Amino acid sequence: MPNRILTSHEKALETNLDQKIYGTIAEIGGGQEVARWFFTVGGAAGTVAKSMSAYDMTFSDAIYGPTERYVSRDRLVAMLDHEYDLLLERLSQKRGDETRFFVFADTVAIRGFQPRSECHGWLGVRFQHEPLAKPSEVILHIRLLDKERVRQQEALGIVGVNLLYSICYLWADPYRLLESLLDNLDSARLEIDLVCARGPAFEQCDNRLLNLHLIVLGMSRVILFDPTGQPRQPGELLRRKSMLIERGEFAPVTRMHMDMLQLAREKFLQDPSIERFAKIELLEITTKNLLLPDGKINSRDFLQRVDLLCTIGYHVLISNYAEFYEISAYLARYAEGLVGVVLGIPLLEQLFSERYYSYVEGGILEAMGRLFKKNVKLYVYPTRKRSDGGLRTVEQLALEGPLGHLYAYLQETGRIETLSPRNPPDASFSPRQVGALIRSGDPAWESYVPVRAAQLIREKGLFGYEKNPLGAAASQASKGEPTTLT
Structure with a gap:
């Protein structure tokens, strides 16, 4: 692939001409903006087995099941489940040995006649990184920031093409995949505040770092983790x-x-x-x-x-x-x-x-x-x-x-x-000093840290904690330099 950023037209056409990639595009809410690209550039018969939309809630519920919120992660997952099972059921025997199947789905609320508090959507792709592989998946949440409806539709189409192209050709490098999502866009038009990747294509991928990369790249200004450590859409x-x-x-x-x-x-x-x-x-x-x-x-x-x-x-x-x-x-x-x-x-x-x-x-x-x-x-x-x-x-x-x-x-x-503390800290106390005490091997740090936190620091060796302080320098040297994100 060339080093320059490909246009959406080029990405859609390259995907259409790849005979090993075949699947479904299902979109509700924001329009058929992603499917439109693949039909516009030509050769869609080589990539698109099915394109569909279900705008009416009754139709949508009949296909994907009832839901409380139509623009939600639950609805997106229901779409991916239904369409992927159907795709394999109908085509796996016919061409499964040489095809990487995919389902792209989105459910999006964009500007309309009635004012909206937020224009946003959920996008996802379930795909095989190689023929006959178990499925992998990438799910995004986006916020559409343009003021005009047509500009939001345009941005939705571009990011959808970027996502589908990236899982076809960039899945082996999740950070490059993430960077490519705003190709031909910028963060003034579209924000991505959640990404989740799972499956055999992403076995070495840590979703916490992937979401941190959203901030590093300027795609979002906030990310959120729940008490299980999982990234969540704020x-x-x-x-x-x-x-x-x-x-x-x-x-x-x-x-x-x-x-x-x-x-x-x-x-x-x-x-x-x-x-x-x-x-x-x-x-x-x-x-x-x-x-x-x-x-x-x-x-x-x-x-x-x-x-x-x-x-x-x-x-x-x-x-x-x-x-x-x-x-x-x-x-x-x-x-x-x-x-x-x-x-x-x-x-x-x-x-x-x-x-x-x-x-x-x-x-x-x-x-x-x-x-x-x-x-x-x-x-x-x-x-x-x-x-x-x-x-x-x-x-x-x-x-x-x-x-x-x-x-x-x-x-x-x-x-x-x-606030009126019962036992205020002494004048010399600074939370930053606790980290220094841990790294130096001074056991006094434990008196400043909650019991459960101290237990975890000892068990996992966090913040430079060493069970054998005398060996700390040698141990740190053996670990090499910390991984950094620029």
């Missing part, structure tokens, strides 16, 4: 929920992190605005806190943090939103009721530092307006003063001039609340 889990979120490095998670969350939870659950809604707690790590000095992401370190936080029972959000007002706006897209943000005094000081908003047109005032636009509340954990050992709380943060008035207003309206 809207699936966050929609119509009240949320409590704590941002941190979590390398590792400490008792102080958990104390902050517990105290915030107690206040959060007392807020009357959350009574009617389900609740979810999130631990957020920004990509800034995953970077190595050379600007790359240490994938081993990323996996250790996600593994630890998920194993102790939390949803983990990875974002490249540096500022709180950015993540607040993102969560507000899905939230109902309250969004509670847990932070400490040092972060609160940064939040009210004007120099962090020099690039925002309206400066700190615009940033605060965005942060508190919806029902957002800050729960702030105190620190100890180095001078006298006393507590430094929300009430003692001194801001001068107009910022002081803004801060006082947010306090008086209940947008900023102080």
Whole structure:
């Protein structure tokens, strides 16, 4: 294949002319945009055994079974199941020995006559990477960002062609496959916030790293993992929920992190605005806190943090939103009721530092307006003063001039609340020091880490933990350099 990016026309035609690839294209909701490409370029009889669409809900239910939501992962999987079984039933004996069968399916909501809160869709391909192989599968969730219906349809057709082409010719390199999905597109038109690959073609593929690559490539700004460690589409889990979120490095998670969350939870659950809604707690790590000095992401370190936080029972959000007002706006897209943000005094000081908003047109005032636009509340954990050992709380943060008035207003309206820890950490404590203690072999680290987390760190050798500290250097050398993502 040439090194240049192929056009959608070239990709569709090359696929049509490949006599070993044959299958079904099934689309509901957004139009026959993917199938259209293969018929437009010519030679579709060599690739498309069947193309279909079922727009009417009664027809759709009769074919794929009833569903509560038609634009959903469940509906997509039902489409793949039905069409793949049918394909093999009718064609496997006739040409299965020399054919790589596939089913492409999508279910998409695009702009129409009635306004939509979100234009998005689910795309998937179930395929054989070689004749007679067990099926493999790639599933995506996309958000269509164009303002015009015809542009959304165009983007849907292009990404669909990219997906089908990539599973035919790039399946052996999942990261190259992922990169190719926005060929002839850009992230201003289409966002991919979930990818899941499974099956014999992807036995060596870790979906956690594949989803991290979405952020690295700029295809998404947020990815989400559930407590089982599986990547999830954020809207699936966050929609119509009240949320409590704590941002941190979590390398590792400490008792102080958990104390902050517990105290915030107690206040959060007392807020009357959350009574009617389900609740979810999130631990957020920004990509800034995953970077190595050379600007790359240490994938081993990323996996250790996600593994630890998920194993102790939390949803983990990875974002490249540096500022709180950015993540607040993102969560507000899905939230109902309250969004509670847990932070400490040092972060609160940064939040009210004007120099962090020099690039925002309206400066700190615009940033605060965005942060508190919806029902957002800050729960702030105190620190100890180095001078006298006393507590430094929300009430003692001194801001001068107009910022002081803004801060006082947010306090008086209940947008900023102080937390009262039973056993505040001493003035010298920093969560970053815990990682250094682990790497040095100092057993004192265990007193700073929750019991279950400490157990996992020891069992799995996380964050540089060595059972034999004297052999740590030799052991680290034997592991080689960490895998990085650029």
